[in-house]
Amino acid sequence: MPQPGNPPYEKEITSERIQRHGKELWDHVRARGTGINYPFPDHMTLRSFSLGEVAEILSVSDSYLRQLSIDGLGPTPELGTAGRRSYTLRQINELRAYLASARPKEALKFCPRRREGEKLQIISVAAGPARTTTAFYLVQGLALQGFRVLAVDLDPRGSLSEMFGYFPGIIPVHNASMYAAIRYDNYRASIRTAIRSTHFDGLDLVPGSFELGLFEEESSRRYHSENLRYPDASVRMVSAIKEVEADYDVVVIHCTPEYTFLTVGAFEAATGVLVMVRPQLADIASMAMFLNIFSHSVSLIEKAERPVNYDFIKFLLTRHDPRDVSQQEAVALLRDSLGDDLLTATVWESNAIREARLKKRSLYELSAGAVGRSAYEQAMESLNSTNAEVMDIISEVWGRPPIYVSQASRLTTAGKAKSRRLSK
Structure with missing residues (x-):
C-alpha cells in the first residue's frame, strides 16, 4: 500500500508517468543551472x-x-x-x-542592404537532401556579400545551430529558440530574446532547441481539441519575424525534415521557398511527395483566408555528380518539368564540403589547404554560383538589376586564369 502523504502515482496511465518523469528531471536540471540560455562556452571565431x-x-x-x-x-x-x-x-x-x-x-x-520600399525577404529552406548544408552556406554567403541576415533554426535537434557553435542536443536550454516567441502560455517572449550573434559580422541566429518538439506536442493537442482546426502557430511565427523586420535584409528559415506545425509556420512566413532535390529517381519521387504535402499546407492557409503569394519557389540540385550518366538523365527530366524554377547552378557532390562539415565549419571559414586546393576551388565555384543565383532573385524582387551571377562568373574565370599562370 502507498505510504500516507505520497502522491497517488498508482492511478497514472503510462503516458502520464513518462511525462511526469520528464518534467521532474527537467526541473531538477534547471534548478542546478544546467538548463541555461545561450551562448555556450564553445566560442567560435572567423x-x-x-x-x-x-x-x-x-x-x-x-x-x-x-x-x-x-x-x-x-x-x-x-x-x-x-x-x-x-x-x-x-x-x-x-x-x-x-x-x-x-x-x-x-x-x-x-x-546591397534593403532600401526604403524593399520588403524583407524570408526564404524557407524546405525538406530535401543537404537541407542544412544549403541553409548554412546560403546565410554565410549572404553575410559575406554585405546583407544583414537572420538564420532561424526550426530543427529541435539544432543541426544548423551546431554549425555556429550552439549545441542544444548536449546542453538543454530554456526559452532560447523560436519556441520562446510562439509558445502558447504566459511565458511567451519577444523573438529578440532568442536572437544570438554569430562569428560572421551581420549574421544572427535563432538557435534550435528540443523545446520546439514541445511546441509540436502542444500544437497537436490543440489541433485535436479544436475539432481539427489549425492552431495559430503560423500566425505567431509571422508576427515574431515581423517584430525584427527593420533589422535584417534576409531571413533564412531552416525547416525540419518532417511535416510539422513549425514547417507550416515557415511556409506562411516565407516570401520565397527553396526546395532541394538530388538528381536521382528515388529522390525525385520523394520531392514529388513533399510537393503534395506542401500544396496541402498552402491550401489550408488559403482556406483560412490568409493569401499566400510567394515571390519565388525555386528548386536546387544538390549532391550532383555531373559525370554520372543516370544523374544526367535525371537532371534533364527535372529541367524539362520545372523549367526556370530549377536553378541553373547545381551543388556538386564534394569531399571538401563533407570534410568541412565534419570540422563544424564551412569552406568560407577554411583555407584551401584544409581540404585540398582542387576540391576546395571546385566546391567553392559550385556554392558561390548557387548563392549568386539566389541573390540575383532577391535583387529582381527588389527591382534591381542582376549582378551576382555575372560577378561570380568573372571571379571563376579570373581564378582559373590565375591558377594556370601559377602552374606555369
Missing part, C-alpha cells in the same frame, strides 16, 4: 581574409585595395609576413560602406 580574397568578394582589383590602404582610406588592415594585408569580415563591411560613399554610382554593388 579567420581574416587576404587582400586577394577581399578583392574578389568586393569585385575590385587587388591594386586598388592596396592603394586605399597606403593612402589611409577605409579600415586599416592587419599586416602579416612580408607586409601581406588581411581584413576581418567587420572590416570588409567597413570597406563596403566607404566604397559605397566614395563611388555612389556603384553603391548597390558594395552595400
Whole structure:
C-alpha cells in the first residue's frame, strides 16, 4: 500500500508517468543551472581574409585595395609576413560602406542592404537532401556579400545551430529558440530574446532547441481539441519575424525534415521557398511527395483566408555528380518539368564540403589547404554560383538589376586564369 502523504502515482496511465518523469528531471536540471540560455562556452571565431580574397568578394582589383590602404582610406588592415594585408569580415563591411560613399554610382554593388520600399525577404529552406548544408552556406554567403541576415533554426535537434557553435542536443536550454516567441502560455517572449550573434559580422541566429518538439506536442493537442482546426502557430511565427523586420535584409528559415506545425509556420512566413532535390529517381519521387504535402499546407492557409503569394519557389540540385550518366538523365527530366524554377547552378557532390562539415565549419571559414586546393576551388565555384543565383532573385524582387551571377562568373574565370599562370 502507498505510504500516507505520497502522491497517488498508482492511478497514472503510462503516458502520464513518462511525462511526469520528464518534467521532474527537467526541473531538477534547471534548478542546478544546467538548463541555461545561450551562448555556450564553445566560442567560435572567423579567420581574416587576404587582400586577394577581399578583392574578389568586393569585385575590385587587388591594386586598388592596396592603394586605399597606403593612402589611409577605409579600415586599416592587419599586416602579416612580408607586409601581406588581411581584413576581418567587420572590416570588409567597413570597406563596403566607404566604397559605397566614395563611388555612389556603384553603391548597390558594395552595400546591397534593403532600401526604403524593399520588403524583407524570408526564404524557407524546405525538406530535401543537404537541407542544412544549403541553409548554412546560403546565410554565410549572404553575410559575406554585405546583407544583414537572420538564420532561424526550426530543427529541435539544432543541426544548423551546431554549425555556429550552439549545441542544444548536449546542453538543454530554456526559452532560447523560436519556441520562446510562439509558445502558447504566459511565458511567451519577444523573438529578440532568442536572437544570438554569430562569428560572421551581420549574421544572427535563432538557435534550435528540443523545446520546439514541445511546441509540436502542444500544437497537436490543440489541433485535436479544436475539432481539427489549425492552431495559430503560423500566425505567431509571422508576427515574431515581423517584430525584427527593420533589422535584417534576409531571413533564412531552416525547416525540419518532417511535416510539422513549425514547417507550416515557415511556409506562411516565407516570401520565397527553396526546395532541394538530388538528381536521382528515388529522390525525385520523394520531392514529388513533399510537393503534395506542401500544396496541402498552402491550401489550408488559403482556406483560412490568409493569401499566400510567394515571390519565388525555386528548386536546387544538390549532391550532383555531373559525370554520372543516370544523374544526367535525371537532371534533364527535372529541367524539362520545372523549367526556370530549377536553378541553373547545381551543388556538386564534394569531399571538401563533407570534410568541412565534419570540422563544424564551412569552406568560407577554411583555407584551401584544409581540404585540398582542387576540391576546395571546385566546391567553392559550385556554392558561390548557387548563392549568386539566389541573390540575383532577391535583387529582381527588389527591382534591381542582376549582378551576382555575372560577378561570380568573372571571379571563376579570373581564378582559373590565375591558377594556370601559377602552374606555369
